[in-house]
Amino acid sequence: MLVSQWGHAVRQAKNHIYVSLSRDPIFNLAVEHFLFQETPADSRVLLLYVNRPCVVIGKNQNPWLQADLAALRRNRVDIVRRRSGGGAVFHDTGNVNYSVKCSSSEFTRDKHAVMVTEALREFTDRARVNERHDIVLDQGLPIPNIELDQEGPLGMLKTRYSTTDPRRPSLKVSGSAFKISQGKSLHHGTCLLASENIGSISQYLRSPARPFFRAYGSESLPSPVTNILDDELDSDKVSQSIERFKLSVIRRFAQLYGIDPKISSLFENDDASKDQFLRGEDWIAGYVSEVAKTPEIEQGMEELKSDQWRYGTTPRFILSSHPKLINDRQTAPTLPSWFPSDAHVHVRVKQGFIMEVDLSLPPDKGKAAQQLSELASNVNGRFVERIASFSSLLRGTPPQDEANAVVKWLDLMLGKKISK
Template sequence: MRPTRLSPCMFYRRIVCQSPRSRSQRAISSLSHFAEVANRSSSKHQIYRSLSQDPFVNLSIEQYLLQKTPEDSNVLFLYVNRPCVVIGRNQNPWLETNLGSLAKHGSPEQATTSSTTPIDNVLYVRRHSGGGAVFHDGGNLNYSVICPRDVFTRDRHAEMVARALQRIGAVNAKVNERHDIVLTQQPKEKAARQTATAGSQDPPPDEAVIPQALKISGSAFKLTRSRALHHGTCLLDSPNVHNLGAFLRSPARPYILAKGVGSVRSPVGNVSSALSGPFSIEAVISSIIDEFSRLYQTGDKVLAQTKDSPQQDEQLRVGDDWVAGTVGEALVREIPDIQTITSMLQSLDFKFLQTPEFTFSTFPTEADPRDRPPLPSSLPHSTKISIRAKKGSIVETSISTSSDAEIAKQQESQSQQLLNGKNLHEMDRQAWNDVLQTVVSIDDGLLEPTEQVVELVTDFVCHKFGVSV
């Protein structure tokens, strides 16, 4: 028999009767009533911490809070994800990530196990909001603020987090013109500190000796008719700060012309490197909660209850106009809307078929006249590859290896016929090999054996598109 569903009023009366305290004081709620109290019109102030490290779960809870919480409420949601690369809604995974590295470090066999080393089990995730690609791990805190749209500005919550970092000793934390939080540095200390503590997302080589701020937090936004979501990362003490390029540097980048939003590459660093004393992630979390409470005047009761909330069990504490506590994966099982969002985020359709139109070309074109890196010398010197994809599906292809114009034209036609309509993410190595076998074999004047050329071209294509071997 299904349990009786409680209305918000019925639920509130029940938990108050179970507590000896007065109605105006705090009460403890089972997590099964999350939907009732989160959606309750009187829940003006809401603060949650997630116990889950699953990025799909945390982004789903976040999206649910954006959709369901009262229009005039203010919500803070804090979570830490296991290693993953998260791209914006309008980004291109073949451009923004190294899918080959992700496939190697995030195999299906690993997907349900916890990470035992910092760089194992790296997932690929597409989120609902815009913005650029970021790397998450256990040393990166994610903060999310949902508020009425009419009070939202792009710097409002970044400034909130910067103040929180300053309070724990990162006095050089500030918000720059791109709405990022950075650690400013003095010229005399910059070279030594950046060498010792900073990683990089492809900084220009000639800037290695120029004093510059280290990015510790990037932001993304999602606006609805009445609500605004601002979520950001905060590199606190990541052990992978030197390894970000391994997952965020696509081997296909020099060949791709893409619509959509591109990421801006910046030198990055850890907050812990800016502190003279010991570092504690709990101190950062506590400071952010303090600043959120000041900004939105949540009152002492919700602030105290948030800091007193249990850190091991999913549990809520509820007052007249507030909700605070810890949440996690149980919400996916208990709330169908969150389960639906999680399933969508995990689907290959959402991960890949949301990709804006792009063109991969090994040679300059009128639309993209950039010089290209030279192709491997092992390939026939006349090799040309051009692929245009829309929504992750191939719509136009031109692949040829022959130096004979007529044969090359036949190869291009054959490649178009074989690849048109194929979903790019579904093309594994065998599929590419089969297509290229047919295309290359049209040229019977090859100096090298056909099989060898097919293998070499397959290697090249699979490497650029992140196809695991």
């Protein structure tokens, strides 16, 4: 079946397996959405893809709160908002993403995590599905004289390693997000096989503004992470292991849903054509590239990469240099030593727009207070992401030190470029 026929055929087949050749997170998420929307309600779909470095946040999350936007920009790491809920995750070329769609009547939250864990057991016997439906590697010592059923769903929920030693916590290798709509379910997850950025993930997912935010929407629950593959493996062996993992997931998906085993044959042959799809009696399989864009996929990409989607759908929030304390046990966050002790910042944002802003110093600070007041009037009502930096908008010759310090802090909190 030719690529040009694929967009129509997906609306008819019951079973689908695809591997994306693109590293573009916008394209891959658009394909995922297209398959979720356009395949029959009772169909089963597996999509595997690998993205270039990016942070993907949940539909109801705040990018300024969930990520260090300045660090992402410095390192050319994309930030993308997906259409499902869940927390923020980091992707790179050592991370394989899986997406499974099935009818809601066939869906359970552990079902496909178990499927992926079975594939991971070919690399390590420490992998299991935890109570949050994530996949972790147990780090404890072996439990003596333990007998476990290593096969089947229940065998994927435990390992023979201790989980009670606080010095050896289980480490996360795969997180999940879910979407259920109109009788369809979607489960997509990450799988950290060999991320070269494993040491930077916590930095990218830690916003310096967090202590100063009062926000609505979903927050991520941070967990310590690790790679599945040995860090000592060379690049060729890593690539081979990643392909082996993909093929194992494909085979287990076909087995799980009783699909003709021939469906995996396309992915077992390195010489297989990547510009067409194979089609059986009730299935389609193939490699997806940007050549296969349908009008729906193109429209989805335009939406996903728009500032309105990435930032304008953010739940309302308040950034304050002196946030209100919720209770007596809470302590005020520490401001930088260079932040003026008598300054105050209060910014209220709704749908990405500044709805209220107070940048103030006491009147006796003269020019500095005036410069901040004029800046506040200038930025009120503007879309935050379309402001390159607040420092660049500070008027007055010369800008006063106290005004510079306040605006520098605001730039730091909202991930803007800091003027030298």
